[in-house]
């Protein structure tokens with residue numbers, strides 16, 4: 198049953214936008230109610246589709262008058278963190294996917310101003326069709342994700358500038374009172390953005406991982422296409438040897454500077470999960486794969502052990518000089534590869550008998566890494582969320598992660614220094630806790646900057662199975678607590694864990710909640726998103 202205020206808000210929205218851009222029918226709301234986090238449905242009141250910032254401001258004014266919370270999403274494919282489902286009940290979802298203009302591009306400086314609905318594919322195609330000498334900011338999440346939404350949720354890219362929040366140069370946002378915020382040097386017509394700090398207090402940062410406003414426009418910086426992109430791979434069979442390499446990775450970042458643009462580290466099971474599929478029948482009694490079988494399978498493809506992948510980018514002589522530095526640093530065998538070399542090896546492999554050819558499967562790993570490192574979209578949509586759905590991947594009929602009744606996924610995402618003790622601790626905690634909850638520890642690390650690694654552990658489960666779902670969430674919460682005890686922190690959380698992130702004993706969160714209260718006293722902006730603030734009227738609204 199809708200309360201009078203909710204009905205009134207929806208009627209006013211329909212007048213402002215037209216009924217075709219305000220969804221209220223249950224079947225149309227369905228896809229905004231479930232995510233990969235669980236099969237439980239979130240209650241929402243409606244969905245509104247604005248076309249521009251003026252309409253967003255009009256919607257906010259209606260919501261503020263009726264005190265109805267809004268939950269803005271850009272595309273809403275925030276898989277593993279809550280997708281398009283609000284972090285609290287009884288919201289109107291503001292779907293910004295129709296605001297998809299590329300507003301302006303300054304080709305000389307590589308600054309581009311876009312609206313929230315611009316997808317990775319749209320920007321990729323735009324840059325290529327305009328022969329812009331900049332790398333499209335792609336990620337492993339694939340083509341249909343939002344550049345703005347990903348940056349606001351502190352996403353990590355696969356090409357050039359890994360830390361997507363750091364590419365934000367200017368922001369335009371609508372605040373809870375319907376007013377518009379713009380960065381210090383931005384006005385309605387110019388985009389600017391060459392100096393992100395402006396003058397006076399720096400405010401843009403407030404809009405990441407918060408419910409402080411609805412971002413309607415963003416200027417981001419793009420990385421120029423380098424003369425040469427190469428990838429390298431180091432394979433380390435023994436775990437102890439792998440641990441010794443971590444400090445060398447930090448040294449490599451210091452020695453090579455901006456030439457070393459990315460590093461990815463993956464555990465044997467993670468490599469296996471990217472190459473193979475399995476059914477429930479293949480796991481041990483404790484619910485996880487047998488490590489010995491994983492090693493045996495990977496050996497066939499010359500991919501056993503821990504794998505370190507890296508990208509070198511820059512002028513050709515600089516990239517080639519980096520080979521010498523890396524060879525000097527790492528005593529292990531390093532394989533360097535560029536596009537032509539991989540193509541040549543692939544050509545050579547095609548002539549080999551199948552049995553021998555399978556030893557060269559590592560070429561697929563190099564090829565995929567080179568592809569995304571160069572700003573090309575991944576070959577296909579990742580199938581990871583389906584990996585543990587109880588049947589073989591080849592039997593997946595539909596590939597909508599959120600609506601698939603089995604595909605459960607929660608990302609456990611933490612940041613840590615590029616330090617051996619932290620990496621070992623994160624692996625030790627993850628393996629131990631995952632084992633107690635019968636969850637496969639699919640561990641991988643990649644660099645966020647030249648001093649920071651992020652570890653991402655996708656907790657995969659069958660969300661059609663209540664017991665597996667309970668175990669998956671219990672696993673997440675235990676990982677969170679145990680890592681925090683060791684000074685290893687979650688930096689991006691699923692909506693199901695906001696209560697754990699916000700720690701009101703910490704001065705940081707006390708300040709964040711004061712800002713929330715000042716900007717949004719009625720708590721109508723993304724309630725519960727990185728916040729525990731409750732508006733005084735909250736009870737009336739439920």
Ligand SMILES: Cc1cc2nc3c(=O)[nH]c(=O)nc-3n(C[C@H](O)[C@H](O)[C@H](O)COP(=O)(O)OP(=O)(O)OC[C@H]3O[C@@H](n4cnc5c(N)ncnc54)[C@H](O)[C@@H]3O)c2cc1C
Nearest residue numbers: 271272273274275276337338342343346347352353412579
């Ligand atoms: C297999 C797989 C691989 C993945 N790989 C990656 C990866 O490499 N890197 C990565 O970062 N993620 C990855 N993800 C996670 C996720 O799917 C992506 O981060 C995706 O880009 C987020 O969805 P979106 O871009 O549609 O953003 P949205 O879902 O639109 O936005 C994310 C959140 O930001 C807030 N928000 C969005 N827009 C606005 C706005 N305009 N104003 C205010 N608040 C807003 C909302 O709270 C929203 O829930 C992966 C997921 C899967 C399943």
